[in-house]
Amino acid sequence: MSQSNKKITITDVAQHANVSVTTVSLVLSQKGRISAQTIARVQKAIDELGFVRNQTAANLRTQSTKTIGLMVNNKNDFSTYRMVAGISDVLEQNGYMLYLTQCGQNAEVYDQKLLTLYQQGVEGIIMSPIDDQHLLSLRKPESFQIPLVCLSSAKLDSDIDYITPDNTHSAKLATEHLIRQGHRRIAYVGGTTGSPCRDERIASYRYTLSQYGLPSKQEWILDGDFISEDLVQAVNMLLTEQTQITAILCHDASSALSCINGVRKSGREIGKELFIDERVALISFDDSEQLMLNHPSLTCVYTDPYSVGESAALRLLDSIRNPSDSDHKSMLLPAKFIHRNSA
The missing domain is CATH 3.40.50.2300 (Response regulator)
Structure with a gap:
């Protein structure tokens, strides 16, 4: 059956599968005790009608945006690409999307973009300092009620969780x-x-x-x-x-x-x-x-930047899933020795 000329709703799916709207909602969210036969019937209705779930609306209902913010400076180099790839891969595997923004070398711009990410409703932010002096001054904004993880180049005396090479x-x-x-x-x-x-x-x-x-x-x-x-x-x-x-x-x-x-x-x-x-x-x-x-x-x-990105994403997801665990955590990542011809 094709209904491409109208927007298919969850109610349409329920009527087509001869089940309640609540049952369809539980199937979509993979919650509740629904029989395999009912799940199959709902899925068949979804396929036949071409239903596409409105994830934004679902997120609003569950108070979850499934989005993470990433703040980097304007380094367009080999290491940055690898690090972003590590973050993105972990987040996508866990059903999250990444908002990426660059801040340049201006601390005021950095703070404003950090606030903008927060106002967008992201569930957590991974942040890379502008430089070493900025690293020394980083503190978690008191108004932020979401987890933050810092991609640090050294040990950080701060209330922000951080990932750094050893x-x-x-x-x-x-x-x-x-x-x-x-x-x-x-x-x-x-x-x-x-x-x-x-x-x-x-x-x-x-x-x-x-x-x-x-x-x-x-x-x-x-x-x-x-x-x-x-x-x-x-x-x-x-x-x-x-x-x-x-x-x-x-x-x-x-x-x-x-x-x-x-x-x-x-x-x-x-x-x-x-x-x-x-x-x-x-x-x-x-x-x-x-x-x-x-x-x-x-x-x-x-330290491979990809593993830095992976570790930062996993640490942030852990903080999101365990909000009661407020202990400040840091992680030192071991180095790899790549033996070539210069030494």
């Missing part, structure tokens, strides 16, 4: 790997002074060196946020003046690319073979398509 363990893995390969003078390049993520990694890097009785000098630690000629030149000068350095830990993909150019500008090459052709080993705390395709490809110690 920076301490990552730096230990990377530093110990280089030490076992015979490196005794290891530098750290990239990041901004005062960055919580950078501070955690450098503290672990220095502590690991001290455990093996190896030095860590302040002049072997270079700042630098993005790919820049200044950072390239700083790496060049470091290796020219400190010829004993044979390995570098790179804060992120941008720092790694600057290190590659800086190493080559100093007249040295990149590679794992210690003391052969004056090579310098590199390990990145980030990954990108450029690092994979670089020659030599770069060894990485990093």
Whole structure:
């Protein structure tokens, strides 16, 4: 039977299946004790009439919108795509839709868009800070009565649940790997002074060196946020003046690319073979398509952004389903060691 020229209602389905509207509603919501035969009859009526459930109306009746907000800054990179994919996959598997918005680098815009997501009736929000300084100031708005999860780059002293890579363990893995390969003078390049993520990694890097009785000098630690000629030149000068350095830990993909150019500008090459052709080993705390395709490809110690997204979505769903569990929870995600040709 076709009734394509009129909107099919739940009442039409009930009449067609010769059951009550309540029975159809229970079948659609998969609630109540309905016999298999009745369910089959209702489903047959739905198929024959071409009924499409009005999910918005159903959500209003159950006080559930089945929507989640995601706030990210304007990073259109490999890691962001992977992270969003992890969030989206988990939410879709659990019957939720994702509202995605970008905030740029303005804190006022960030706050306004966060409020807009809340006003749209989302059941929870996953949020990514603008930068490290914003990360330090994040607090859950007192007026928000929904769960929030922060995609943090470091441990967060806040009342917001957060998911973060285990920076301490990552730096230990990377530093110990280089030490076992015979490196005794290891530098750290990239990041901004005062960055919580950078501070955690450098503290672990220095502590690991001290455990093996190896030095860590302040002049072997270079700042630098993005790919820049200044950072390239700083790496060049470091290796020219400190010829004993044979390995570098790179804060992120941008720092790694600057290190590659800086190493080559100093007249040295990149590679794992210690003391052969004056090579310098590199390990990145980030990954990108450029690092994979670089020659030599770069060894990485990093947390897969997809697993970060999955973990954030699962944590938020758990908070939605268990609203009485108000304890603040955080999650440190382990790093993966991706062994390539640079170290």
